[in-house]
Amino acid sequence: MASVVAIIVDIVRSRELEDRAAAQTMIESTFAKVAAVHPPVRPLWATVGDEFQIAMPDVASAVRTTTLVRLLLTDGVDCRFGLGSGEVIEVRPGASGPIQDGSAWWSARDAIDEARRREKSTAPYARTWYRAAAAREAASEGLVNGLLLLRDELVSGMSPRERRLAAGSMLGRTQVELAADEGVSQSAVSQNLRRSGAQAIAAAMDALAPDRRRNS
Structure with a gap:
């Protein structure tokens, strides 16, 4: 048995999308792009309907991955995430890889059920929730979920350009490079990153794992 952070992903309001197949393809390619920066234990795979699964080595990489995915998705496509730390058991081989079970997936x-419940009640901007299977890690749930709620509200309020700039900055691109892409000045990029909350999000990601660079 291995200890990981399992992530269940589904598409927000998928029935309202004009092209669900295109949305699924976009999600898969976005996760693949992020995986080049934050390698998963097991890459994203589709399960049933509009749901996907992926396994990350720790909470920090799971939070960073879901942050970047939300920032990089476009055209009205958004995802909901359930993060669960615990153990993963490989039950038997399957067509798309080993069939897994264990406390990480239960968590x-x-x-994700809790994220969906909060989104429909008191926190319409909520897209992510975290559960820890081990009692010794349960104390961290509140801290991680507090961060996730604030992150999701900031990201949900961003314009497409603000998301692009935030993602580019987190991926290690310079403000000069981002300015060239957007056709604006470096000063405008700097102001945008401060005003949108992107710098705060990046600082929060660094605080999760201060011994690692964001783009390593």
Whole structure:
């Protein structure tokens, strides 16, 4: 048995999308791009309907991955995430890889159900929740979920350009490079990153794992 952070992903309001197949393809390519920066234990794979699963080595990489995915998605496509830390058991081989079970997946299922419940009640901007299977890690749930709620509200309020700039900055691109892409000045990029909350999000990601660079 291996200890990981399992992530269950589904598409927000998928039935309202004009082209669900295109949305699924976009999600898969976005996760693949992020995986080049934050390698998963097991890459994203589709399960049933509009749901996907992926396994990350720790909470910090899971939070960073879901942050970048939300920032990089475009054309009205958004995702909901359930993060669960715990153990993963490989039950038997399957067509798309080993069939897995274990406390990490049970926790992730509870977490995405809670994210969906909060989104429909008191926190319409909520897209992510975290559950820890081990009692010794349960104390961290509140801290991680507090961060996720604030992150999701900031990201949900960003314009497409603000998301692009935030993602580019987190991926290690310079403000000069981002300015060239957007056809604006470096000063405008700097102001945008401060005003949108992108710098705060990046600082929060660094605080999760201060011994690692954002783009390593």
